[in-house]
Amino acid sequence: GEDVEQSLFLSVREGDSSVINCTYTDSSSTYLYWYKQEPGAGLQLLTYIFSNMDMKQDQRLTVLLNKKDKHLSLRIADTQTGDSAIYFCAREYSNASKIIFGSGTRLSIQP
Amino acid sequence: EAGVTQFPSHSVIEKGQTVTLRCDPISGHDNLYWYRRVMGKEIKFLLHFVKESKQDESGMPNNRFLAERTGGTYSTLKVQPAELEDSGVYFCASTPQYTDTQYFGPGTRLTVL
Numbered sequence: 001g002e003d004v005e006q007s008l009f010l011s012v013r014e015g016d017s018s019v020i021n022c023t024y025t026d027s028s029s030t031y032l033y034w035y036k037q038e039p040g041a042g043l044q045l046l047t048y049i050f051s052n053m054d055m056k057q058d059q060r061l062t063v064l065l066n067k068k069d070k071h072l073s074l075r076i077a078d079t080q081t082g083d084s085a086i087y088f089c090a091r092e093y094s095n096a097s098k099i100i101f102g103s104g105t106r107l108s109i110q111p
Numbered sequence: 112e113a114g115v116t117q118f119p120s121h122s123v124i125e126k127g128q129t130v131t132l133r134c135d136p137i138s139g140h141d142n143l144y145w146y147r148r149v150m151g152k153e154i155k156f157l158l159h160f161v162k163e164s165k166q167d168e169s170g171m172p173n174n175r176f177l178a179e180r181t182g183g184t185y186s187t188l189k190v191q192p193a194e195l196e197d198s199g200v201y202f203c204a205s206t207p208q209y210t211d212t213q214y215f216g217p218g219t220r221l222t223v224l
Contacts, residue, residue, distance in 0.1 A: 004153070035215075042115070042217035043154075043202060088154060097167050098144065099204075099213060101154035 004102035006089050011108040018076040020105045022089030027051075027070055029091035033099065034063065034074045037086045046087070047074070081109050113137070115216035117203050123222045129191040132219045136185070136205030142166075143186050144206075144213060145178060149199035157201075160186060161208075193223045 006022040024032075034046045049056045049063045049072075056063045062075040076083055089102040116135045124130050136143045145157040157176070158168040162183035171178070175194070180186040190197055200220050204213040 008151075040217075043204075043215035045212060045214075048212075090154075093156075097159055098156040098170070099146075099154075100156070101146075103151070103153040104148075 003100050004089055004091060006087075006102040006105050008103060009106050009108070011110060012079050013110045014079060014081060016079055018074075018079045018083065018107055020074045020076075020087050020089070020107065022072040022074075022102055024070050024072065024089075024091055024100075026091070026093075026100075027067060029093065031092045032065065032072050033088075033090040033092070034061075034072075035088040035090060035101075037088065037104070039085070043088065076107075079107075079109055081111075083107060084109050115203055115205050115214050117201075117216040117219050119219060120217065121220045121222075123224065124193055125224050126195055127192045129189065130193055130221060132188045132190075132201050132221070134186045134188070134203030134205075134216060136203070137214055139207065140205035140214075141183070141208045142206040142213075143180060144204040145186070145188055146170075146202040146204065147199050148202070148218075149196070154202065157188075190221075193221075195223050197221060198223045 004024045012018045033048045035043045036046045060077045064073045086104040086106050088104045090099045118133045141162050143160040146154050148154045156170040159166045160180045163180050177189045200218040202218045203216045
């Protein structure tokens, strides 16, 4: 299977919480990332977490890391229409030589 | 400060033609990376420059792809001859030396007909 896996689609109602899940196979990374790609735009680093942390919160964003299960999640509270985008889970590989990405989860917001 | 820029934003070519993509990293960033996303799949690493030297080109798919970074500033990625499976979005990223945050450009969408 792929190194970093995530579901392809998620649809939530405006105002609800969105939870995007990701699993990975290699636990050697120091950093794990969430990138956001809005329509027609480039990749924006949304947040990251050090591998020695379990949780990181930044305003509406909460990242949870379960190292035992190699599971990373991104929770977006009070999801807004502006959160519509593709969210990529990613991990660093070997001292910033490259980033390994998942396939991206397309988040759709229903009114 | 200007971010990473890429040119063109879109390119449509026929199979067998040649295309050259350009990336201008953030000024002063020694590390430059190329990635691509094909057919809605994962974004895959192509190669990594440190200044003008290729640090890691393990992701380059075949010898139809040639990347250069003369002078250690901007980089070009040439595909010659292009094949249908080369269609996708090509991203460029840069980082200052010895740091992990990669700043990405908007990407070039390549369509090979």
